[in-house]
Amino acid sequence: MKKHKAWKGRFKKETSPLMEKFNSSIKFDQRLYREDIEGSIAYAEALKKANVINQKERNLIINGLNEIKEEFDKGRFIISTTDEDIHMAVERRLIEKIGSSGKKLHTGRSRNDQVATDTRLFIKKAGQDVISDLAKLQEIIIKISEIEIKTIVPGYTHLKQAQPVLLSHYFMSLFWAVERDKERLKNCIKRTGVLPLGSGALSGTSFEIDRKLLSELLDFNAISENSIDAVSDRDFIVEFISACGIIMIHLSRYAEDFIIWSSDEFGYIEIDDAFATGSSMLPQKKNPDSLELIRGKTARVLGNLLSVMTLLKGLPLTYCKDLQEDKEPLFDTVDTLSICVKIFTGVLNTLKINHSRIESGFNEYMIASDLSDYLVKKGMPFRKSHEVIAKLIRYADEKNIPLSEISIEKYKKFSELFKKDIYEVINIKKSVESKKTSGSTSTKSVKKQIASAKRRLKI
Numbered sequence: 399m400k401k402h403k404a405w406k407g408r409f410k411k412e413t414s415p416l417m418e419k420f421n422s423s424i425k426f427d428q429r430l431y432r433e434d435i436e437g438s439i440a441y442a443e444a445l446k447k448a449n450v451i452n453q454k455e456r457n458l459i460i461n462g463l464n465e466i467k468e469e470f471d472k473g474r475f476i477i478s479t480t481d482e483d484i485h486m487a488v489e490r491r492l493i494e495k496i497g498s499s500g501k502k503l504h505t506g507r508s509r510n511d512q513v514a515t516d517t518r519l520f521i522k523k524a525g526q527d528v529i530s531d532l533a534k535l536q537e538i539i540i541k542i543s544e545i546e547i548k549t550i551v552p553g554y555t556h557l558k559q560a561q562p563v564l565l566s567h568y569f570m571s572l573f574w575a576v577e578r579d580k581e582r583l584k585n586c587i588k589r590t591g592v593l594p595l596g597s598g599a600l601s602g603t604s605f606e607i608d609r610k611l612l613s614e615l616l617d618f619n620a621i622s623e624n625s626i627d628a629v630s631d632r633d634f635i636v637e638f639i640s641a642c643g644i645i646m647i648h649l650s651r652y653a654e655d656f657i658i659w660s661s662d663e664f665g666y667i668e669i670d671d672a673f674a675t676g677s678s679m680l681p682q683k684k685n686p687d688s689l690e691l692i693r694g695k696t697a698r699v700l701g702n703l704l705s706v707m708t709l710l711k712g713l714p715l716t717y718c719k720d721l722q723e724d725k726e727p728l729f730d731t732v733d734t735l736s737i738c739v740k741i742f743t744g745v746l747n748t749l750k751i752n753h754s755r756i757e758s759g760f761n762e763y764m765i766a767s768d769l770s771d772y773l774v775k776k777g778m779p780f781r782k783s784h785e786v787i788a789k790l791i792r793y794a795d796e797k798n799i800p801l802s803e804i805s806i807e808k809y810k811k812f813s814e815l816f817k818k819d820i821y822e823v824i825n826i827k828k829s830v831e832s833k834k835t836s837g838s839t840s841t842k843s844v845k846k847q848i849a850s851a852k853r854r855l856k857i
């Protein structure tokens with residue numbers, strides 16, 4: 399028996415089964431069923447307004463579509479072998495259900511403007527979900543920053559202890575990165591909210607489709623200005639995956655820090671049992687796999703970005719079937735990012751801080767720049783003070799004497815400007831509190847920062 403295909407009229411022979419399998423996207427794009435049906439319901443309204451269908455047909459179509467949605471929702475929708483993609487599947491089922499009125503739904507529409515619309519709707523929703531997951535992460539960041547407001551940790555450059563900072567200051571650095579991530583997503587969602595529907599295959603349609611009505615019904619903020627661009631454009635997918643890639647890079651960098659901090663050598667933190675795993679052979683092991691997987695999955699998302707960008711490069715206008723390959727990287731990105739943000743939030747929320755280990759690892763030389771500032775405040779040019787302190791540190795290091803145990807006479811050998819008050823500067827806590835600029839690590843500044851963060855979150 400000849401299989402029924404919507405486009406079969408042009409063909410004499412059957413499609414090869416191998417080609418059918420190759421061409422089909424229903425396995426993955428059925429994920430767009432809500433968006434596809436929502437788009438079709440709006441389109442039925444526009445067809446009614448254009449007098450392509452009457453009120454009765456409109457009702458039949460919309461009821462039919464709602465029933466199909468329910469079938470999908472309940473996992474009862476049966477995919478037929480002829481269902482190439484989600485668009486064909488929904489239309490086929492509609493015709494089965496309501497007969498000839500269903501055959502009118504695709505008037506003036508193409509899968510080209512349809513798929514672009516569905517994907518935009520999907521990203522608008524997925525983007526909002528990511529934003530709310532990120533907001534939850536930010537709340538946890540604030541929570542632990544408030545709890546750890548008294549904890550000092552080494553701040554690192556080149557993974558070498560550089561200057562002491564409040565642990566809260568460190569955690570809050572992630573808050574602002576995440577804040578930018580949310581902004582980036584909001585901007586991306588705004589640009590994604592441009593409606594392609596009504597562009598037909600590529601040139602528009604001869605039916606009076608009210609695109610403004612479609613845009614209102616589907617909650618878009620604008621209508622595309624050019625039908626060729628509307629069906630060819632996948633920038634919004636690139637932008638979205640790119641925004642997600644940046645989020646993953648952020649998570650991955652902090653994950654890397656926490657992996658180092660949880661190592662036996664550092665021991666600054668302990669990852670909760672709920673987010674760690676063991677070894678099949680080594681009974682003592684508790685590994686930070688949650689964080690390692692976040693770091694690893696970042697590669698996937700960045701790979702997805704590269705896949706879509708490579709897909710688009712050199713692709714002739716307007717629609718080509720290559721574009722069907724945009725969906726799996728997109729869906730994979732959403733799934734990967736969503737679980738990574740949740741896992742990262744969980745790790746942070748249950749993190750144990752080992753205060754004594756942190757303190758016992760302090761390298762006194764972290765206050766070297768405070769000593770140099772001391773000399774500057776007594777009148778020495780900075781470049782000179784840098785050299786003096788470098789020599790002092792070399793001396794202390796060679797002789798293996800703590801800075802606080804070097805005599806004042808010896809200090810004076812390095813510079814006459816040293817007075818007895820130098821010993822007050824050799825103090826990690828004072829170093830932190832001495833920072834005066836806004837956005838710095840002093841307790842006062844960090845408290846201000848947390849207050850500003852709370853205002854952003856409206857908490």
Ligand code: ARG
Pocket residue numbers: 423427483509510513717719721722723
């Ligand atoms: N499944 C296709 C996709 O995802 C839908 C558009 C097909 N359009 C066409 N003219 N063949 O890109």
